[in-house]
Each structure stands twice: as structure tokens, then as C-alpha cells.
Amino acid sequence: MGLLDGKVVVITGGAGRLGRVFADALAGAGGRVVVAEVMNDHTTGVVEALATRHGGAVVGMACDITDAGSLDRLIDGTVARFGHIDALVNNAYPRNAAYGRKFDEVTYADFVENVGMHAGGYFLAAQRFIRRFEQQGHGNIVNMASIYGVVAPRFEVYAGTDMTMPVEYAVIKSGVLMLTRYLAAHCAGRNIRCNAISPGGIRDGQPEAFLERYRAHALTKGMLDAQDVAGTLLFLLSDLSAYINGQNIVVDDGWTL
């Protein structure tokens, strides 16, 4: 028996760096997984690889989380394919070409656009899925937040690199955490719950000096791998966490202690 046997889970951004590892873990636990993505050559390739590994348990569907019509088509397509939807994982990471600049270089227009696409997209997906969840009488939402929605940036870990912690990200992820509590309260009495996961940094070829400085604040490993977060996602999607609601689970090797 898998932890997610028979559960239908839609994961936005499911072909991304974390998303593809999550989708693989969800299908491995018995889930039926819809990888909801902006479809291009890369994301299509990721979906094909997952489908080859898991057969019909993983399917890709086109989706733009900033477009209500696209989300409604995703919901209808998922129900047509699997009959119902047990859970939504808000995991996509929309950003424009200017995203990632240092504080002084961020324009008002870029700030508003990036916050709007990401936090606004998480809101919009939740709104559309909750409508469906209400009709079927149950539902579960997991929002991917971040340690940077929990604590202030440690800018010193980026010294000597081109990297920074974008100001938009702090606003987005702290907002996603409060959106999580808002949705849990909003859905009271409707058998729909909502929780968040706040991962620490995920290893992805960053400069060694940065990894060292980051590790100095952690308790064991430092930067994590996506696989290190997947177990918490499985738990929140499973019935083991049935009465956990409105919470945030920080998975960061103690970095925010």
C-alpha cells in the first residue's frame, strides 16, 4: 500500500527543479499525478520521462496559473481523466525576465508583476480548485513557500556572487504563508484543508563559497536536495496529516533556528 494510493494530485510547475522530483515521489507513493505546466520542449520532455517511468499514473496538462480560464480547463481535464481531484500543490515559480535583481535595481513595474504572477497565481489556483473541492465535498491544498517567507534574508551568504535574495520573493513567500492560513480558515467546515511547506535552499550548482557560507548556518547538510523535501509533501497530501490545517512545516536543516 502506498501513502497516496488512489489520490489524484495536481502539481503546478510539476516539471521544474523541485516539481519533477515531487511528481516522481507522488507517483511512487501510489498517487495519480497531473503535472500542470507551461508546456514547452523542456517541460514536455520532463513529463514524457515521468510518464515512461510511471505509466498512466503521470500525465501532463497545459496550465498558466495566472489565467483563470487555463486553470478551469486544467480542473475539467483532470476530472475528465481521473474522475475527481484530491489535492492541489501550488508549486509553480512564475517570474519575468528582470527577476532576481538586487534591491536598488528592482523597478516598481517588475516588483508588481513578479508579486502578482506568483502570489496572485497561487491565490487564483486556490480559488478555482476550492470551487471544485466544494462541489465534490473534499480537498487539500499544499502551498510551496520558503524559509524566506519566515526569516529575513542573510545577505552575507551571497557575498562575492551575482546572487541575491530578491525583495519580491520575501513579499511573495510571506504572503503565501498568510494565504495558507487564510484559505484554511476560509474553508472551515467544508472538509478542505490547506498547509504550507517552507523549504530551505536547494542545491543546484551554486558556487562552493556560497554553499560553505550557507552551510555554516545549518545543523547538518546545508543546502538540501529536492528529495529531502518530498517526504513532507507526501505526509501533507496523505491521510496521516488529516487534521493538520493552516500550518507551515519548515524543512531547512535547522537553518532558521
Ligand SMILES: NC(=O)c1ccc[n+]([C@@H]2O[C@H](COP(=O)([O-])OP(=O)(O)OC[C@H]3O[C@@H](n4cnc5c(N)ncnc54)[C@H](O)[C@@H]3O)[C@@H](O)[C@H]2O)c1
Ligand atoms: N529552488 C529552491 O531553492 C527553492 C527553495 C524554497 C522554495 N522553493 C519553491 O519551490 C517551488 C518550485 O521551485 P523550483 O526551484 O522548482 O522552480 P523552477 O523554476 O525550477 O520550476 C518552476 C516551474 O514552474 C513553471 N511555471 C512558471 N510559470 C508558470 C505559470 N504561470 N503557470 C504554470 N507553471 C509555471 C515553470 O515552467 C517551471 O517548470 C517554488 O514555489 C519556489 O519558490 C524553491
